[in-house]
Each structure stands twice: as C-alpha cells, then as structure tokens.
Amino acid sequence: MQIELAENSGFCFGVKRAINIAIKTGQNHTGKVVTLGPIIHNPQMVSKLKESGIDFVDDIDQITKDMTVIIRSHGITIEEYNNLKRKRAKIVDATCPMVKKVQNYAKEFTNKGYQLIIIGEKEHPEVKGIIGHVDNNAIVIQDEYEKINLANNKKLGVIAQTTQPIERFQKIIYRLVPLCEELHIINTICGATSIRQKATKSLAQDSDVMIIIGGKNSANTTNLADICRKLGTRTYHIETAKEIQKEWFVDVEKVGLSAGASTPQWIINQVYQKIKNIDNTENDNKALS
Amino acid sequence: MQIELAENSGFCFGVKRAINIAIKTGQNHTGKVVTLGPIIHNPQMVSKLKESGIDFVDDIDQITKDMTVIIRSHGITIEEYNNLKRKRAKIVDATCPMVKKVQNYAKEFTNKGYQLIIIGEKEHPEVKGIIGHVDNNAIVIQDEYEKINLANNKKLGVIAQTTQPIERFQKIIYRLVPLCEELHIINTICGATSIRQKATKSLAQDSDVMIIIGGKNSANTTNLADICRKLGTRTYHIETAKEIQKEWFVDVEKVGLSAGASTPQWIINQVYQKIKNIDNTENDNKALS
Numbered sequence: 105m106q107i108e109l110a111e112n113s114g115f116c117f118g119v120k121r122a123i124n125i126a127i128k129t130g131q132n133h134t135g136k137v138v139t140l141g142p143i144i145h146n147p148q149m150v151s152k153l154k155e156s157g158i159d160f161v162d163d164i165d166q167i168t169k170d171m172t173v174i175i176r177s178h179g180i181t182i183e184e185y186n187n188l189k190r191k192r193a194k195i196v197d198a199t200c201p202m203v204k205k206v207q208n209y210a211k212e213f214t215n216k217g218y219q220l221i222i223i224g225e226k227e228h229p230e231v232k233g234i235i236g237h238v239d240n241n242a243i244v245i246q247d248e249y250e251k252i253n254l255a256n257n258k259k260l261g262v263i264a265q266t267t268q269p270i271e272r273f274q275k276i277i278y279r280l281v282p283l284c285e286e287l288h289i290i291n292t293i294c295g296a297t298s299i300r301q302k303a304t305k306s307l308a309q310d311s312d313v314m315i316i317i318g319g320k321n322s323a324n325t326t327n328l329a330d331i332c333r334k335l336g337t338r339t340y341h342i343e344t345a346k347e348i349q350k351e352w353f354v355d356v357e358k359v360g361l362s363a364g365a366s367t368p369q370w371i372i373n374q375v376y377q378k379i380k381n382i383d384n385t386e387n388d389n390k391a392l393s
Numbered sequence: 394m395q396i397e398l399a400e401n402s403g404f405c406f407g408v409k410r411a412i413n414i415a416i417k418t419g420q421n422h423t424g425k426v427v428t429l430g431p432i433i434h435n436p437q438m439v440s441k442l443k444e445s446g447i448d449f450v451d452d453i454d455q456i457t458k459d460m461t462v463i464i465r466s467h468g469i470t471i472e473e474y475n476n477l478k479r480k481r482a483k484i485v486d487a488t489c490p491m492v493k494k495v496q497n498y499a500k501e502f503t504n505k506g507y508q509l510i511i512i513g514e515k516e517h518p519e520v521k522g523i524i525g526h527v528d529n530n531a532i533v534i535q536d537e538y539e540k541i542n543l544a545n546n547k548k549l550g551v552i553a554q555t556t557q558p559i560e561r562f563q564k565i566i567y568r569l570v571p572l573c574e575e576l577h578i579i580n581t582i583c584g585a586t587s588i589r590q591k592a593t594k595s596l597a598q599d600s601d602v603m604i605i606i607g608g609k610n611s612a613n614t615t616n617l618a619d620i621c622r623k624l625g626t627r628t629y630h631i632e633t634a635k636e637i638q639k640e641w642f643v644d645v646e647k648v649g650l651s652a653g654a655s656t657p658q659w660i661i662n663q664v665y666q667k668i669k670n671i672d673n674t675e676n677d678n679k680a681l682s
Binding site: 270273274275277278281282284285286287288289290291298 | 559562563564566567570571573574575576577578579580587
C-alpha cells in the first residue's frame with residue numbers, strides 16, 4: 105500500500121512563529137504566561153503547551169497585571185488590544201504577519217469609502233479580529249450559497265480569511281460582480297494554504313482513501329476534508345492516530361495524507377507510522393497464509 | 394399566437410445620441426459630412442443616412458480639410474484623433490459618454506500601475522478605441538475559454554466593452570482571481586445592455602421561438618442570439634423582415650422578439666407586423682377550413 109503526504113501539510117509559517125514565540129516567552133518571563141484563547145486550533149498542541157506552563161484564558165477579564173499575555177496568530181480586535189493594555193499585563197504579539205496585512209487592507213478599504221466584504225467564517229477569531237479593526241463595519245460572506253444583501257453599496261472592497269479555499273473565494277466574487285459597480289479585491293489567501301489545498305486536491309484525485317489530520321475545531325483542516333469529499337474520495341478527518349481503524353484500508357492501494365496549518369509534525373508522524381504498521385501486519389498475514 | 398418584445402430592445406442612449414448628432418450635423422454643415430466608419434453596426438440605418446447625404450469613410454486618408462467628420466458612438470484612439478486634427482477637417486464627436494468613461498478608466502488604471510485587462514472583442518472598434526488610449530498596453534480577453542497569459546502581472550485593472558454579456562464578464566473574472574494578488578474591477582457594462590440581455594433571456598425561457606433583430610455585424614445583437622441559443626430556444630438572427638419565413642411559426646404559441654442596441658425602431662416594427670400578418674392569415678385559414 106502506498107502512503108503519500110500532501111505538500112505543505114502541517115504547520116504554516118504563522119503557526120510555527122506563534123508557537124516559537126509562546127515557547128520562548130514561557131522560558132524568558134517570570135510570572136504566569138497565558139495565551140488569549142487557545143494558541144492554535146489543535147487540542148493536542150494546546151495540551152503540550154499547558155504541560156510546559158503556558159495555559160490559555162478565554163476572557164480578558166481573567167487577565168491580571170502580573171501576567172504575560174500572548175496574542176495568538178489569529179490576531180485580536182483593537183478594542184481587545186486596548187482592554188489588554190488597561191489590564192497592564194505584559195503583551196507579546198504573535199499575530200501572523202499575513203493576518204496583520206489583512207487587518208491593514210481592511211482599514212485601507214474602509215478609509216477609502218469601500219464597503220468591506222470579508223469572505224470567511226463569521227465566528228472565526230481571525231475574522232472577528234479583522235472586523236474589530238473597522239468598527240465592525242463589514243459584511244462577512246461565509247459560503248457561495250448565502251443570500252447577499254449589500255443594501256445600496258456599489259463600491260466593494262473584498263478580502264478573505266487567510267485560510268479560505270480559493271474556489272469559495274472565486275465563487276463568491278462571481279456572485280458579487282453583477283451586484284456592484286466597482287469591486288476591488290485583494291487575494292489575501294495565504295500562499296501556503298493555497299498550495300496545501302491544491303496538493304491535497306490533486307492527491308485525493310489519485311488516492312483510494314484520504315486521511316485528513318488536525319483539530320476538529322480547525323477551519324482550514326475541515327476545509328481540506330471538504331475538498332476531498334467533494335471529489336467523491338472516501339475521507340476521514342482525525343485528530344490523532346488513535347482514531348485510525350484498520351478496516352479503512354482493506355483493498356486500498358493508495359492512502360493520501362494531509363494536515364491543516366495547525367497540525368503538529370509529531371501527530372502527522374504518528375498517523376503515518378500507524379498506517380504503515382497496519383500495512384506491514386497485513387503483508388505479514390498474507391505471506392503467512 | 395402571442396408576440397412579445399423584450400424590454401430595452403433597439404437603440405440605446407448612445408446610439409440614439411450619435412444618430413441625432415449625425416442628422417443635425419448633416420442639416421447644419423455645408424460641405425461633405427462623413428462618419429469615420431459606419432455610424433452603427435446596422436446596414437439599413439447606414440443606408441438611410443447615406444440617402445440623406447451622410448456617407449462613411451473607412452480610412453482617415455480619405456478625409457480632406459473641407460469635410461466634416463463625425464466620430465461614431467464607439468469612439469476612436471488618441472492617435473486617430475490627432476490624425477484627424479492634422480487633416481484640418483471639422484470634427485464632431487459622437488462618442489457615447491459611457492464609452493468615454495471606459496476610456497478614462499483605462500487611462501486611470503494604467504497610470505496607477507495596473508495591468509489593464511479589457512473583456513471584449515479584440516477587433517471591435519470600441520475595444521480598439523480604448524486600447525488606443527493606453528498606448529496599446531492592454532490584454533484583451535474575448536471569451537471564458539481563452540488561454541490567459543498575464544506574464545508576471547499581479548495587479549490587474551479590469552474593464553469591459555460596454556455591450557458584453559454580464560455572465561462572460563463574471564466567468565472571466567472567476568478565472569482571473571487565482572492568477573493575481575490584486576484585482577480592481579469596474580463594471581463598465583452599460584445598464585441598458587444588461588437590462589436588454591436579462592429581459593431577452595427571461596423571454597427566451599418562456600417562448601417557443603426567438604427572433605433577434607439587428608446587424609449580422611453587430612456584436613451586441615449576436616450576443617443576444619447566443620444567450621437564447623444557450624437556453625435551447627429555437628432562435629433566428631435576422632436583419633430585416635424580409636428574412637422571415639412563415640414555416641418558423643408552425644405550431645408556435647409564443648414568439649419572443651428582441652433587438653440589439655443598433656437596431657432602428659422602424660425595422661423592429663416591420664418585423665412585428667410581418668409576424669402578426671402571418672398569424673392573422675393562419676387564423677383566417679383555420680376559420681375557413
């Protein structure tokens with residue numbers, strides 16, 4: 105059985121950077137170090153950080169001035185930032201530089217009089233952070249089937265959550281074109297995400313089974329699974345190797361693996377190894393029989 | 394048999410204006426009055442103007458200083474304009490104000506460092522006129538299946554020939570989105586064209602036969618016929634009532650009519666009347682038998 109891992113699987117630049125910042129902050133700061141919200145959408149990585157003393161808080165009200173607070177890669181709103189400052193806690197900003205760029209584009213569009221359109225998930229922290237940079241004056245479009253109400257806005261500035269699938273971005277823009285007079289689009293989908301999605305799609309076309317590894321709460325991992333399922337390939341979205349069942353690989357010639365931007369390498373390795381072991385045992389059984 | 398004419402059939406604002414300018418110029422100017430190229434893409438209207446003394450020339454070299462030259466609604470390039478001036482002929486500019494706007498958007502995009510993309514027909518005088526305002530530095534995309542070569546241009550400014558179908562505009566933009574980082578689109582499709590195309594599509598969905606009236610050399614008329622054919626409705630593109638055959642209406646309950654932006658009202662009326670007469674004769678025959 106052939107097992108192949110899609111290009112660009114696992115941690116992206118922004119996630120790697122945020123985790124490195126968190127680990128270094130934990131080593132160098134006295135007092136309690138916390139992240140505001142889980143550092144990434146991966147429960148296993150969050151547990152691992154907790155073991156090394158970096159927990160997360162869900163609410164700014166839980167912050168006290170003796171704490172060091174790490175802003176995660178998704179970023180936060182200006183209001184949250186100001187609230188953090190008022191708490192007089194130490195702030196370490198690990199917002200992904202690409203997300204910072206998107207926040208700036210949002211401000212630019214708004215200042216130039218465009219109605220800001222964000223293509224992304226309404227409840228995702230990255231999107232909430234971006235909206236918070238333009239006084240919540242944005243229309244978020246989540247999927248291509250959604251009813252779009254633009255009121256009388258004829259001049260639209262469009263950006264995307266950095267981990268959106270490019271096809272969704274294209275399809276929503278297709279629908280926006282006849283609804284306005286001017287459409288200024290910045291493709292803010294991160295390059296690593298695009299490559300990962302493309303590679304996963306191409307691997308899924310060529311595989312009997314796809315295993316997508318990453319947090320069930322990770323939007324970009326869920327998108328990878330959706331891309332594979334849309335192609336009709338049998339697909340399993342798992343968080344860890346423990347979930348793997350050997351029945352999935354009966355009569356399978358090729359298994360494709362892919363992992364979201366928030367999936368640590370060690371989890372990918374464990375999954376790979378477990379599938380390899382199933383295959384070896386299977387081969388041994390065949391040889392014996 | 395029901396006969397229905399689509400909304401906004403026939404002369405658009407720009408064509409009406411150009412013809413009025415031509416007629417007035419013919420009445421008020423001594424010496425020869427010509428248009429540079431046929432005033433609109435309708436041979437019957439062009440013949441009619443010729444009868445009233447306004448002929449057209451195909452080439453600026455045919456212009457002499459005693460002539461009055463009318464620039465038709467499609468507009469011309471800056472070079473052509475300067476050549477006309479050098480001929481010292483009187484110039485009357487009947488360029489459609491909407492086309493003028495598109496020429497200005499083209500210049501603006503080019504000045505701001507965007508690679509200009511024009512969605513339209515490479516050989517159409519309007520498109521040639523627009524390109525001539527930006528030193529021919531534009532990529533013209535004619536249809537949604539065309540190979541798109543952007544070289545390394547990551548910042549695109551997109552406009553359309555004013556009579557393009559909105560769906561083609563949308564489909565080409567869909568393809569451009571993943572090829573660039575920034576896409577600034579001005580929807581320059583003229584409102585009257587959009588309404589006419591939409592109304593024609595909706596009428597074609599509801600009719601047994603569609604008769605599209607207008608110059609065979611008229612791009613926007615040909616687009617109307619294409620829209621109907623794509624829906625699977627039996628469609629005839631005719632220039633005058635003479636082409637109508639009564640066999641087209643056997644067992645037909647509803648006939649839809651539509652006409653391009655360059656089709657004169659008198660031709661639409663003649664077509665309507667001829668179909669009406671066929672229907673009346675048919676009813677008389679039925680009554681007699």
